[in-house]
Amino acid sequence: MSNTDIQARAIQVRQSLETSGNAVSKIRIPAGVPDKVRASLALLRASFDDATGIVELFRIHGGEFAGACFSLLRPMNEKLKRGTWIAFCATDAEVQDFIQNDKIPQRNLSQEIEQIPPFDQFPMFSQQHANAWDKFHSFTHGGNQVLGAYTSGEGIGASFGDQAILGVLDHVESIVVMGAQVMAMIAGNYVPDQAHGVLDELTAAFMPNRTAPAS
Numbered sequence: 001m002s003n004t005d006i007q008a009r010a011i012q013v014r015q016s017l018e019t020s021g022n023a024v025s026k027i028r029i030p031a032g033v034p035d036k037v038r039a040s041l042a043l044l045r046a047s048f049d050d051a052t053g054i055v056e057l058f059r060i061h062g063g064e065f066a067g068a069c070f071s072l073l074r075p076m077n078e079k080l081k082r083g084t085w086i087a088f089c090a091t092d093a094e095v096q097d098f099i100q101n102d103k104i105p106q107r108n109l110s111q112e113i114e115q116i117p118p119f120d121q122f123p124m125f126s127q128q129h130a131n132a133w134d135k136f137h138s139f140t141h142g143g144n145q146v147l148g149a150y151t152s153g154e155g156i157g158a159s160f161g162d163q164a165i166l167g168v169l170d171h172v173e174s175i176v177v178m179g180a181q182v183m184a185m186i187a188g189n190y191v192p193d194q195a196h197g198v199l200d201e202l203t204a205a206f207m208p209n210r211t212a213p214a215s
Contacts (some may be wrong), residue, residue: 002062003061003062003063003064004062005162006058006062006063006165007058007059007060007062009058009166009169010055010056010058010059010169011059013055013169013173014055014056014059016173016176016177016205016206017048017051017052017055017173017176019202019205019206020048020176020177020179020180020202021048021180023180023184023198023201023205024180024183024184024198026194026197026198027183027184027187027191027194027195028191028194029041029187029190029191030190030191033190034092034095035096035099036086036090036092036095037087037186037189037190039083039086039095039098039099040083040084040086040087040186041083041183041186042083043079043080043082043083043086044079044080044083044084044179044182044183044186045183046083047075047076047077047079047080047083047175047179048176048179048180050072050075050076050079051076051175051176051179053072054069054072054073054076054168054169055169055172057069058165058168058169063158063160063165064158065158066160066164066165066168067146067150067158067160069165069168070160070168071140073140073171073172074140076172076175077175080175080178080179080182081109081110081113081125082104082109083179083182084113084119084125084182085104085109085112085113086098087182087185087186088113088116088119089109089112089113089116109125110126111126113125114126124174124178177202177206180198180202181202183198184198184199184202185199
């Protein structure tokens with residue numbers, strides 16, 4: 001697959017990012033919401049920004065900086081997971097421990113998230129860990145997964161298979177849409193009309209044959 005092919009797929013994913021971002025931008029969170037709301041939305045938006053960085057690197061450079069894109073996968077996923085957990089699972093004491101001390105409980109957060117609706121129907125968080133956690137972790141801290149990606153062929157430099165790159169872009173697209181839905185679900189407790197409108201818009205754009213999740 002040529003750089004042009006990679007860039008073409010990145011442009012498609014960028015359109016999904018823009019659709020999701022434009023939808024979520026219509027939400028206006030009122031002043032005085034609990035700390036857990038602000039913390040969770042901040043993490044979810046940061047995850048969106050990581051996703052944008054991945055897509056833009058592929059869009060501008062093709063596969064040249066694919067290693068940097070792989071390195072951003074784990075931070076993107078962790079922010080989504082933590083933001084969702086804080087919003088729907090964390091106690092007030094745990095939220096304050098995170099805000100003040102940068103501490104998150106050493107528990108299986110994915111499992112806790114997937115015990116509550118609608119996440120109990122879509123075990124995406126645990127699937128992320130089961131399918132690709134070693135690769136996510138290895139590229140972030142400089143583990144041995146980097147070696148094969150940078151030493152194949154005659155030279156030294158990033159050399160990723162087509163399916164790996166397409167897999168990253170597909171994963172980023174799904175994470176962005178999921179993050180936008182979670183932000184709208186959080187907002188549903190404070191601005192329900194706005195949240196319902198965003199969820200309906202996302203469902204129409206990405207899942208036209210499904211019902212929007214409850215906010």
